[in-house]
Amino acid sequence: MEKSLRSIFLVILIAISAQATVTNSLERNQIWRVNAATDDQLQDLKDLQNTKTVEMWRYPQKVNEPILIHVPSEHIKFSENYLSDANITYKVTVENLDDVINQQKFRSKRAITNLDEFDYTVYHRLEEIQEWMNLMTDRFPFVSQQQIGLSYEGRPLNMLKIQKPSSGAPKPIIWIDALIHSGEWVTSASLMFIWKEILTKPQYSWIIDSLDWYIMPVLNVDGYVYSWTFNRFWRKTRSITGTSFCQGVDGNRNWDSHWSEASSPNTCSSTYHAAFAGSESEIRHLMRFITEQKEGIKAFITLHSYSQLILYPYCYARNTYTPDHDEQHQLAVNMSKAMYEVHQTVYTPAQGAKGLNYLWSGCTIDWIYDKANITLTYTIELRDKGTYGFMLPPEQIVPTGEELLAGIEVLATHVLNKH
Structure with missing residues (x-):
């Protein structure tokens, strides 16, 4: 996809999702580690954040500085295509966020008295x-x-x-x-x-x-x-x-x-x-x-x-x-x-x-x-x-x-x- 076409598409997507927030339902959501190798890719990541389809845990600041992003399940395919078109490398670090969160919350239910x-x-x-x-x-x-x-x-x-x-x-x-x-x-x-x-x-x-x-x-x-x-x-x-x-x-x-x-x-x-x-x-x-x-x-x-x-x-x-x-x-x-x-x-x-x-x-x-x-x-x-x-x-x-x-x-x- 040409960068200009992607920019137009992003404008449309931003308008659609302007009132949206990342879903609270974390079933099948994922965490990705992404890395921008060039200034153009860095701008692509900033544009992606502006769509509000993903949640970036650190704002993209400089090239070759990996960041983690929270990708809701309904936006996985879009995010895959977007990063692929921009030649941005990424790695899925958490396949199913809901499972990991439930594991972190698990503990004994008994009252603590001592x-x-x-x-x-x-x-x-x-x-x-x-x-x-x-x-x-x-x-x-x-x-x-x-x-x-x-x-x-x-x-x-x-x-x-x-x-x-x-x-x-x-x-x-x-x-x-x-x-x-x-x-x-x-x-x-x-x-x-x-x-x-x-x-x-x-x-x-x-x-x-x-x-x-x-x-x-x-x-x-x-x-x-x-x-x-x-x-x-x-x-x-x-x-x-x-x-x-x-x-x-x-x-x-x-x-x-x-x-x-x-x-x-x-x-x-x-x-x-x-x-x-x-x-x-x-x-x-x-x-x-x-x-x-x-x-x-x-x-x-x-x-x-x-x-x-x-x-x-x-x-x-x-x-x-x-x-x-x-x-x-x-x-x-x-x-x-x-x-x-x-x-x-x-x-x-x-x-x-x-x-x-x-x-x-x-x-x-x-x-x-x-x-x-x-x-x-x-x-x-x-x-x-x-x-x-x-x-x-x-x-x-x-x-x-x-x-x-x-x-x-x-x-x-x-x-x-x-x-």
């Missing part, structure tokens, strides 16, 4: 994560639970505070959150694993003796529930955006730092920034909490997947660095080295926009640095680099957590030496 029974090798629903938090506060007298607000749909936004009594000066605080993007399940799973390790193994006692911690296993609670019940790859919140068919806002584009400069105004986009900064209940409550506690918080980590990156500000511009860039970068390098030593998994340290190779304004770490004045602020993108993407197999939860723990140890040491 922390020792909790299974860290599977993914857990929101109510099970909440039960884990309850059991943590029951087991450890220095662990408490705090609600910082309510989500859009009225669910509590709960965090754990790990604070051993101290007679001296207030200890430095480190914050870690997960699941601002609700389809990134490994973030919460690995966060729970590392805290099981820290709280139960003597070699990590210094981490809680010398520092206080705030951890939030699920920030986007509404979206996380939706990812279990309707759409495994749901990313955004679940707020009403003013349209009848598209809901939600990208929480990592909703912070009041260069808001809307490099994010989408389209309500149906997965990176929609909302009508105004801090519009989302989840983000608004967290901004308020951090503002109130910012004098004590010395480091801030927000967990994402996937890409295996350790990112620091800024996200909104490629060649704009903070005055603390040298320290931020060197600590990221040191964390990366420690994480590599565990399973030889490479986590690349980088400035936010350069690491992901695109601009993303209104992001968490830019606000944390600029508005909360917390120097050591990082987005850690966990496993993997695109083999499974958001569908990371449960057997990789513990290895991912072990790598994360190694990085957190380096961060904790740096904070103690500095403060």
